[in-house]
Structure formats: structure tokens, C-alpha cells
Amino acid sequence: MSPLSQQTQVRPHDRPRDRHFAFCLPFGAQVQGASQGQPSTRFRFWAPSCETVQVVFEGDAQATPPLTMTPTGNGWFEAQAPCGPGTLYRYDIGNGTRVPDPASRFQPQGVHGPSEVLDPRAYAWRHAQWxxxxxxxxxxxxxxxxxxxxxxxxxxxxxxxxxxxxTAIELMPLSSFPGERGWGYDGVLPYAPHAAYGTPDELKELVDTAHGLGLQMFLDVVYNHFGPDGNWLGQYAKPFFRADIKTPWGDALDFERLEVRDYFSDNALYWLNEYRFDGLRLDAVHAINNPGWLRELADHVKARVEPGRHVHLVLENEHNEANLLETHFNAQWNDDVHHCFHVMLTGESEGYYRGFTESPIRKLARALGEGFVYQGDPSPVHDGKPRGEPSGHLPPTAFVSFLQNHDQIGNRAFGDRLRALADDDALRAATAMLLLSPQIPLLFMDEEYGSTQPFQFFTAYTGDLADAVREGRRREFAHFSAFNDAETRARIPDPNAQQTFVNSSPPPAEAPVEGERREWMHFYKSALCVRAHLLMPRLHHAKALGATVLADDTANAQAALVARWRLGDGAILTIALNLGHHDVPLDTQPEGMVIFETPGRARDRADAGTLPESACIAWLTGDVREYSSEHDARIAHREEPHA
Incomplete structure (x- = not known):
């Protein structure tokens, strides 16, 4: 463990018996002595490209003269100032250039404004024992x-x-980015939650309230690049980047440097220990291209959160590196499952769907039975190069599956929801498989209402950058057949337009749930109720037993399979899925009780040896009533108010 990392270990008074939590960062602004009424703040800043640095105070503290920081070696500068929470400050790195703190806990005026000193222990957690x-x-x-x-x-x-x-809410990235609105993947200050969403204490209240309801809170974090506007690191810390490796976002981050590794490792611990998030989803780690650091990060997390806490780490990884899921990470977003379903539900075959158009039902069978579709196989999307590693030895819960997410909707030209592209009955059948498979299901906001509202790519850039993003977005689709002329591409929504954001915002919470929205919600709720009562208690040590293809004729819209899993108590879960437009024979009747079906009365056809079109039926062996009552008792205990 590095000297910097040693300074950030969880201290005794940060453990759950306390109602106040702070992660002591080895850099940035750290309040000291605030509770004694004589606050002071330690400032620590890594600027190896600078000879001198000053802390400059603004706002109510602007009468305080700039404070020259003391160099302490290896590019580090330190200063102690008689100021406390609420103080606004920046670092003067020379030539009149003033920059925000790269470890700022809050940017009340945005990424181009001053940083604010916060006392993270000011918030009193109501559910500190969670x-x-x-x-x-x-x-x-x-x-x-x-x-x-x-x-x-x-x-x-x-x-x-x-x-x-x-049971878990996953927030898209919160790190401060330029403008009021955006997806958050262009963040430039990873420690400062975006000011347009509310204050840091309001974010803590959100997490706290979720915990009181028995809900986990996950956060999507971006450690592979910074956004194009508001990132000043290159001016005062050039060694943070590698000039010899270029990425779509500029020079690559240098994860061989201790300071870079600690900067992001401490960020993960900061969100988990100070904001009490229950897990992180690491965006596009294939762009980091450093599995060694990923393992180091996971080791730090496991060693430095309080004993007994359930903290989960999930990857997005185009490389399908199964070895990372064996010991270090809970799961990976399984794009392979999504692509199989999407090809069968929509018939689309361009872009990355090219790798899933040949026998998509067989590829889905492999994904349900073994996790990844590509396990070292040549991929047409990757110029025929091998992709992935064998994954059949992993538990099904090592894969997060979905039919929709921010990428798969928002990266489409018009942000089309899946329901706007697919048949309703087939979509319900695919959804049933998603929600009842032992793989971990993920829903995207408003999906449970059968939403057809788009989720489009939106930003709030201005000037030349706004023009570049708008035109770049439209050029992305030039190689798709539907957008091969400039006139068609011009209809792609402008990411910077306020209306694009409005188009992507679901109805308010108080809007009535009526008609088909209510019907879809009831469908999702019913399937998740079955999962909660009958499957969740049995998922530990579950193992896939493989999937058998019943029909595979893409040209004639025939696609059906039967998948089986042995659950933790030995019970067998069997799910039959038909996404084709024709009934198929179901020669062998699965054992157990039918626990879910769509459409209604599909089980009657199955009993007669036929799996209807657009159908999904789930059977379960074992004592269903015993596990239902046991699960009810566990949930009731978990949701008791915490002291």
C-alpha cells in the first residue's frame, strides 16, 4: 500500500456506530478543528508542472490575502489556512491562471467557478447502521x-x-461537468457532485432515505477519461497523462503513476465511505487498459470499508475479461445478452449488432448458459480478432443483464426506446426472461411503464464546442443506411438544445399511472414479486445447466429455447422462451410448478406440448411456500428502522 493510501484508511470514528462520516482525503481541502469553533483547513495540491502555487480566496473570504503554498517534494504543495466550511477558493498556478481544486468536494458555481470547503461530517445520517x-x-x-x-x-x-x-438504484455519473445538463460522462472534477442536482447534503439525504427503505444505492463512475471542457490538470500536472498514447478524449491517463492510481482509488473509497454508496459501476474499463490497477482498486475497497458492509463493484468491459470476475468484481454489464435480444426483437443488424445476427437464439442460449457470447471467439465487430475469455465457470449472478440502458437507448440517433421498435408481446416475453433469469437484471428509468418516450443524448455546451459536438454526433451515424444523406442526419436532435433534455425527462413522480402504463407496471411488478419471493433466497451458489435451442430459423422468424439452472438449494429453474412468430414443439415437459407465464394461459399450450409464439414460461421445483415465507421474514427484518 502506498504512503498516500495509508493516510486514507477508515478511522475508528468513521464506523457505523457513528452518525457522521468523512473520508480523510490526502489531497484537496480538509477541514480540521471545525467542531471546536476554531476551524482551519489544510490544502494539499499536486502540481508537478508548477514552481509556485497559491491558494486564492473568493466570496466572503476574498479579503483574505492569497496564501503561498509550501512545496513538500514530488510535486506536492501544502498550506494551512484559518478558514472553515463555506470558504470559496482556487489555486493560482502562475501567470494569473486560477483553477479549481481537482479534489473539490463541491463546485457551487460550476466547473469554471471556485471550489467550496465542506465539512463532510456536518450531515447526521439517520440510517448509519445500514x-x-x-x-x-x-x-x-x-x-x-x-x-x-x-x-x-x-x-x-x-x-x-x-x-x-x-432493490438497487444506480445513478448515472454525478461528477461535475460543464453546464446545467448532460449525461455526466464528460465529468472533470470526480469528487464534486454536480451542483445542478442539489447540494452534497441533499445527495446524502437521498442515499440515507433509500437505505431507510431497504434500497441499495449504486453510482456510475468514470475513471477512463476527463471531459473536453473544464479539465485543467494538463496545465499543472502534465505527468497525469501519457503523451505517447492517444484516446478519443486526448492523451491517455497514466495509470502507471502512483498519484494517478491513488487519485481514482481514493475517489472510489470517497463515494463508498463518505456518501455511503453501496456499490460502483466502473464505466468502460477497457479504455483504462490496466487490469492490474483494477485489481488493486478492488483490493483497496475490500480492505478499507467497514467489516460487515455489503459493497459491490461492477464493470463495463468490452474485453469480456472473465478473470476479473473470479475474485475481484461482483459482475459485469453483459452487452452480449442485450445484443442477442435486440437483434431478435428488432431485426437490426448494423453497427455492433453485426456480431449477433447469425443464429442470435444460439448466441442467447450460450449467454444464458455460460455468461458471455464471445469467449475468445473471432468477432466481426473487432476485425475478426478474438474477443473475451471463457466464462462458463462463473455463477450467473456475475452478469448484469438488460434490455435497455442509457447507452443502448441514448446512443441511437433519436434515442428510441425498445418498445418503439419491437412487438409488445415479444417484448413482454423477453422481459420475463430478463426478470426471472438468475443473472442480475437492470431496468432503465420509466421502462417499467412500457415507455416509448426517447432518451436522447443531451449536453449544455456553448460556442465552438457545442458546434463540434452537434456535428460530431451527426457524423457518427453517417455509415448507417438510414442516415446516409446530410438532410436525414440534420434531423438528429441537437444535443445542446434544451428541448432535447425535455424530451428525455420522464413524467413527474406525481403523474397518474393509468391505462397501458399501469398494465406494464403491473407486469413488471408481478415478475419481480416472483423473483423476490421464490428466486432471490435461492440464488447464492446458483449454477447454469445450459440452454437447448428449440427453433433457429432467422429467415422464417423462428427463435426459441429452454434454459435451466440449479439454484442454491438444489431446486431447478427452467424457463422456456419463444421470440419467434410461430408456435414450436415442446417435446419434454419441464418439471416443477409454473411460477410465471406470458401470455396468459401459455401453460395450457405447454402442457399439450406446444410453446406459443411470443411466450415465456418459468417452472420451479422445490417447496415454493417455504421460500416465500422465509423471504418475507428476512425483508421485514432488514427494513426495521435503524437506530
Whole structure:
């Protein structure tokens, strides 16, 4: 462990018996002595490209003269100032250039404004004893905080999400980015939650409220690049980057440097220990291209959160590196599953769907039975090069599956929801497989209402950067057949337009749920109720037994399979899925009780030896009643108010 990392270990008074939490960062502004009424703040800043640095105070503290920082070696500068929470400051790196703190805890005026000194222990947690939930109990609901009305807007929806059967809320990235609105993947200050969504204490209240309802809170974090506007690191810390490796976002981050590794490792611990998130989703780690650091990060997390807490780490990784899921990470987003379903539901075959158009039902069978589709196989999307590693030895819970998420909707030219592209009956059948498979399901906001509202790519850039993003977005689709002329591409929504954000924001929490929205919600709720009562208690040590293809004729719209899993208690879960437009023979009747079916009365046809078109039927062996009552008791105990 590095000397810097040693300074950030969890201290005794940060453990759950306390109601106040702070992660002591080895850099940035750290309040000292605030509780004694004589606050002072330590400033620590890594600027190896600078000879001198000053702390410059602004706002109410601007009468305080700039404070010259003391160099302490290896590019580090330190200073102690008689100031406390609420102080606004920047670093003067020379030539009149003033920059925000790269470890700023809050940017109340945005990424180009001053940083604010905060006392993280000012918030008193109401549910400080919350220890999280086992990974097998996870049902993820991904959402965009801004589109949901900020932290307060998300908080208002928590009771309904709990009632739906969701057990984990995953927030798209919160790190400060330029402008009021954006997806968050262009963040430049990873420690400062975006000011447009609310204050840091309001974010803590959101997490606290979720915990009081028995809900986990996950956060999407971006450690592979910084955004194009507001990142000053290159001017005072050039060694943070590698000039010899270029990425789509500029020079690559140098994860061989201790300071870079610590900067992001401490960020993960900061969100988990100070904001009490229950898990992190690491965006596009294939762009980091440093598995050694990923393992180091996971080791730090496991060693430095309080004993007994359930903390989960999830990867997005195009490389399908199964070895990372064996000991260090709970799961990976399984794009392979999504692509199989999407090809069968929509018939699309361009872009990365090219790798899934040949026998998609067989590829889905492999994904359900072994995890990844590509396990070292040549991929047409990767110029025929091998992709992935063998994954059949991993438990099904090592894979997060989905039919929709922010990428798969928002990266489409018009942000089309899957329901706008697919047949409703087939979509319900695919959804049933998603929600009842032992793989961990993920829903995207408003999906549970059968939403057809788009989720489009939006930003709030201005000037030349706005023009570049708008035109770059339209050029991305030039190689797709539907957008091969400039006139068609010009209709792609402008990411910077306010209306693009409005188009992507779901109805408010208080909007009535009626008609087909209510019907879809009931469908999702019913399937998740079955998962909660009959499957969750049995998922630990579950093992896939493989999947048998019943029909595979893409030209004639025939696609059906039967998948089986042995659950932790030895019970067998069997799910038959037909996404084709024709009935198929079901020669062998699965054992057990039917626990879910779509459409209604599909089991009658199955009993007669036929799996209807657009159908999904699940059977389970074992004592269903015993596990239902046991699960009810566990949930009731978990949701008791915490001291």
C-alpha cells in the first residue's frame, strides 16, 4: 500500500456506530478543528508542472490575502489556512491562471467557478447502521438524476420503486461537468457532485432515505477519461497523462503513476465511505487498459470499508475479461445478452449488432448458459480478432443483464426506446426472461411503464464546442443506411438544445399511472414479486445447466429455447422462451410448478406440448411456500428502522 493510501484508511470514528462520516482525503481541502469553533483547513495540491502555487480566496473570504503554498517534494504543495466550511477558493498556478481544486468536494458555481470547503461530517445520517444487501438480492434501476428532477425528484420516487420490486438504484455519473445538463460522462472534477442536482447534503439525504427503505444505492463512475471542457490538470500536472498514447478524449491517463492510481482509488473509497454508496459501476474499463490497477482498486475497497458492509463493484468491459470476475468484481454489464435480444426483437443488424445476427437464439442460449457470447471467439465487430475469455465457470449472478440502458437507448440517433421498435408481446416475453433469469437484471428509468418516450443524448455546451459536438454526433451515424444523406442526419436532435433534455425527462413522480402504463407496471411488478419471493433466497451458489435451442430459423422468424439452472438449494429453474412468430414443439415437459407465464394461459399450450409464439414460461421445483415465507421474514427484518 502506498504512503498516500495509508493516510486514507477508515478511522475508528468513521464506523457505523457513528452518525457522521468523512473520508480523510490526502489531497484537496480538509477541514480540521471545525467542531471546536476554531476551524482551519489544510490544502494539499499536486502540481508537478508548477514552481509556485497559491491558494486564492473568493466570496466572503476574498479579503483574505492569497496564501503561498509550501512545496513538500514530488510535486506536492501544502498550506494551512484559518478558514472553515463555506470558504470559496482556487489555486493560482502562475501567470494569473486560477483553477479549481481537482479534489473539490463541491463546485457551487460550476466547473469554471471556485471550489467550496465542506465539512463532510456536518450531515447526521439517520440510517448509519445500514449494512447493504447481498449481491444476489440485487435488481438494478438505472436513472439520470437531472431527468428525474434532481436529488429531491429521485427521492420522491423511491417508495414506488421499492413497491415495484427494485432493490438497487444506480445513478448515472454525478461528477461535475460543464453546464446545467448532460449525461455526466464528460465529468472533470470526480469528487464534486454536480451542483445542478442539489447540494452534497441533499445527495446524502437521498442515499440515507433509500437505505431507510431497504434500497441499495449504486453510482456510475468514470475513471477512463476527463471531459473536453473544464479539465485543467494538463496545465499543472502534465505527468497525469501519457503523451505517447492517444484516446478519443486526448492523451491517455497514466495509470502507471502512483498519484494517478491513488487519485481514482481514493475517489472510489470517497463515494463508498463518505456518501455511503453501496456499490460502483466502473464505466468502460477497457479504455483504462490496466487490469492490474483494477485489481488493486478492488483490493483497496475490500480492505478499507467497514467489516460487515455489503459493497459491490461492477464493470463495463468490452474485453469480456472473465478473470476479473473470479475474485475481484461482483459482475459485469453483459452487452452480449442485450445484443442477442435486440437483434431478435428488432431485426437490426448494423453497427455492433453485426456480431449477433447469425443464429442470435444460439448466441442467447450460450449467454444464458455460460455468461458471455464471445469467449475468445473471432468477432466481426473487432476485425475478426478474438474477443473475451471463457466464462462458463462463473455463477450467473456475475452478469448484469438488460434490455435497455442509457447507452443502448441514448446512443441511437433519436434515442428510441425498445418498445418503439419491437412487438409488445415479444417484448413482454423477453422481459420475463430478463426478470426471472438468475443473472442480475437492470431496468432503465420509466421502462417499467412500457415507455416509448426517447432518451436522447443531451449536453449544455456553448460556442465552438457545442458546434463540434452537434456535428460530431451527426457524423457518427453517417455509415448507417438510414442516415446516409446530410438532410436525414440534420434531423438528429441537437444535443445542446434544451428541448432535447425535455424530451428525455420522464413524467413527474406525481403523474397518474393509468391505462397501458399501469398494465406494464403491473407486469413488471408481478415478475419481480416472483423473483423476490421464490428466486432471490435461492440464488447464492446458483449454477447454469445450459440452454437447448428449440427453433433457429432467422429467415422464417423462428427463435426459441429452454434454459435451466440449479439454484442454491438444489431446486431447478427452467424457463422456456419463444421470440419467434410461430408456435414450436415442446417435446419434454419441464418439471416443477409454473411460477410465471406470458401470455396468459401459455401453460395450457405447454402442457399439450406446444410453446406459443411470443411466450415465456418459468417452472420451479422445490417447496415454493417455504421460500416465500422465509423471504418475507428476512425483508421485514432488514427494513426495521435503524437506530
Amino acid at each position: 449494512q447493504g444487501r447481498p449481491w444476489e438480492e440485487t435488481v438494478i434501476y438505472e436513472l439520470h438524476v437531472g431527468a428525474m428532477g434532481g436529488y429531491r425528484g429521485v427521492m420522491a420516487r423511491l417508495p414506488a420503486l421499492k413497491e415495484l420490486g427494485v
